[in-house]
Amino acid sequence: MNAKSRMNAVLAGVTTLVVMPAWADEPAEGATEISFDLTPKLFAFDYFNDSGSGHTHFLERYNYQRGFDGDRRSDFYLDADLKLTISDGERELFRLERVGYGSYNHHGSLKGSTENIGVDGYYSFFRSATGGLGYLYGPNQVPGGTDPSYFLPAGTNTNSGYVAQFNDDSLESLYKIDRNTFGIGLALKPQLFGAAGASSTSVLLNYDAYKRDGNRFASYVLGGSDVAGAAARVLERWRGFDMPVDESMNRYTLNLTAAPGGFQISYEGVLEKFDNDATNYTVANFAPLSPFLVSSNKPIHFVPDSTLMSNNFRLARNFGSTAISAGYGLSVLDQDSFTDRQQTFGYSDGEIKTTSAHFNINSSALKLVGVEAFYKYYNRDNDSTFPVAGLVSDTQDQSLGVRIDKIESESYGVAASFRIAALKSNITAGWKREDEQRDLTWTAVSTAAPLLNGIQPQRSLYGENTLLDEYYVNLVARPMPGLVLRLTTSYVDADETALVTDPQNALHVKAKLSYAADNGMLTSGYYNYKKLDNDASALTNALLPAGTDGAASAQDVSRTQQAAGLTFSMPVGERITTTANLSWMQDDLKTYFLRSDRRRFEAPNNAITFLIQDRPDYLIDSYVFMLGGDWQVSDALRWSGSYTYSESSGDTASGTTLTALPAVNGRIDNRISTLTVGTEYAISEKVKFMGSYSYDYYSDHAYPQLNGGLHAFMIGATIGF
């Protein structure tokens, strides 16, 4: 033992005896401690290099800012964070926090807790301007958004001539929606219901709500009967308008939990009310804009008020190393407001009822083997009024696509887990089956008088049944300290699929390897692969006069999704941490472009001929690279920085489909770079200064008008009381 070590040992002993109570620099039990931090912040921003404030800047979509002068491009504004905490030395009794990044992005929380009662509250305000970005992709905003050749020069095409002209009734280009979310919850803890919480009973009462305001650009096409007059009337059918958004939602939740006799039971009751307070538009609102429009009360993008009531029961119990769980839920969604047209025709009920249930058992009774089994049931009933003559009916011409009367599904499966002690691994092998059946109503077509046309199952890629089996193997291995390998493989084989997007065959592999060293270094890599194929569905022709179906055109969907990434995090000494992350994602979808000479609604009394036009390929690669670091220069000074680069590129189609598409739609080719630097300096325990600068730049080679950047500065000071 050297001199230094001896001195340290003596000092340790003396210090221990003298300062032993000093470890209790926490307040004595029962003493109330209040701390309050206020952080006023000054923000400055400058959106640059874009097409001007008359349109939404790309970087505004999730970062809407407006300064003191009302300028959305370059300005500054103030905000403040606050944090108030009250503790009694044993527990935190109360916490109130608010974090703000300007008027359009701020949130806060409130939490109070005693032995018997807990209170939780929150609020969040966020403005999204993605609608403004969507407007820039509107039909009259991009080259090739309309096609005059559909009507000119002949001027007679009243079937599809609407494609020649888009009527923008909006007089607006800026679209944004504010979402103000808030809620409060009261928890009555087990201690309130029995000595020392022995009753295990608790009651939770929650109120959650939001208010959604703003506007969106809504587009639509009117039917042939909504216009009248000369052939040019067709040019008035395709329209868009500034649609106000004014919605509110209030939800009340009661949760009761108890644990009698070793069982844990829970009941959750939810009452939710959604109200649409915005103007409900009809064709009559737009009729004055054109002499060709036929005024009517036909609704345009009607959003109904609705009420949702849910009741969920849950039960769980452990029997030694065996756990069981069961649950039952019932939800009823009711439509509360109706259009004039619905009321006129007698549509008085809009109701969706869902029932769900599950049973799970999991046992590790055997030392190295675990078994699990589950059963899950789901049923969705459409109890809305049907049929309604004049509105929705299976016996009126072209009055029904397909009606989903009922969806009923059962899923069940078993799995076995094996622990391999030598490799510290756990392997799980399992099987599950999904069996879905749908009751669908199609038009009751007739080739005998009175003739009746409509979509039939033979001319739809939507089916009634899904029956698939999934086989999977999972591996979690910890072969050495700090090293973890997770590998999941699954294969799906379906006898029937209802949607072509369902897997007829699918292979899914997820692999992740991570290593955490004793020195704090973390590194991990992952690879995900998913391939899905479905060529089980076909559209058949309708031939006259016998009305039998003829040649089939089969759809063939093939989709491959891959993702891979590497993460590396390394502390450099005690004061510097660095992180790097690289991710790659690829989505490759091939499908047939199917066309028909007539609409499927016109069969079976009109010949429908389907044709495979093309087999386009959607192939997009995305990359995200992130580099970050934190440097605690001293106890008082800290630097932090990050650089993120993300890129997406590829074609959204191929072949003749790509050739037909306008440039802004056929290609995705964009990049976002973000550089952020920040610093914090603590003058004292109670006062800290901070500042940050971030630079963002978006470039879009497919749609250069969206290019633009953002400089953002923030300086602030935290003052503690």
Place this chain on the structure above:
Amino acid sequence: MKFPTYDFSRALQCLGLAVGLAVASHGAIAAEPGSETCRLCHAATSLKAPANHSDCLSCHSGTAEHLKDPMKAKPNKAIASETCLSCHASGKGHAKDARRMNFAFSEHKKAGVQCSDCHGIHNPKVGEQANVADLKMNDDTRLCATCHQDVLARFSMPSHHPVKEGAVSCSSCHQPHDSKQAALGGQTERCTTCHQAVRGPHVFEHPPAAEDCSNCHDPHGSPNRRLLTVAQPMLCMQCHSIASNRHGQAGAANNTQAISGAVLRDCASCHGAVHGSSTDQHLRH
């Protein structure tokens, strides 16, 4: 032999305290020391724990051996989930344990994730000092991102739920303790917890929207607008044929006329009621 100075000093502290306690109590060292003994060495500031976790022995075992030989015998640091669940899955924990009652069947548990991988009793798993680029993210998002880097990467795509901006968090949509196989309700009911405007009920439904929102949308992030998994028209082409007499250049009933890019580029521009309509079987309005 050179001893690590810091550890040796701490060991001597513990030993000194043990001797001191023995002298003070006029007896031998207690076989099972209480939490107060632990705190003599392990300063309370690094031992912050919620009130009901203040008893060290409720989670850590082998403390008596540790007191006899602090350098060699150390109490267990890694806490098995079963220890946590002995309170938090039995209703003895606290009022919100109803959300943890199915943890035994959860995807996290099956993946070998322990309670202590996400929950820090003594110190939060994600530090209070976030990187400046992550300041807007909620704490639970930063925690989830430590493992789910593939998902985090999607939030950097042009269209994404504003998670990195702090407007929503992972827990807004996900229950980390829950199990898909033990969940009640359908997939769409989760999305329409916030997106009530599109849930209807609709007179005319769009089947992929009625069955599962993820048939068309990727809720984390997408290179396509509106969180669409695939850009139009490819997304819609999977299920729909295109009728020439309403979409073809001449409006005639034949498969030879051109179908313009103006039609193909944005199906929802005409079929605006793509989630369902009160009026129109073609879902145009």
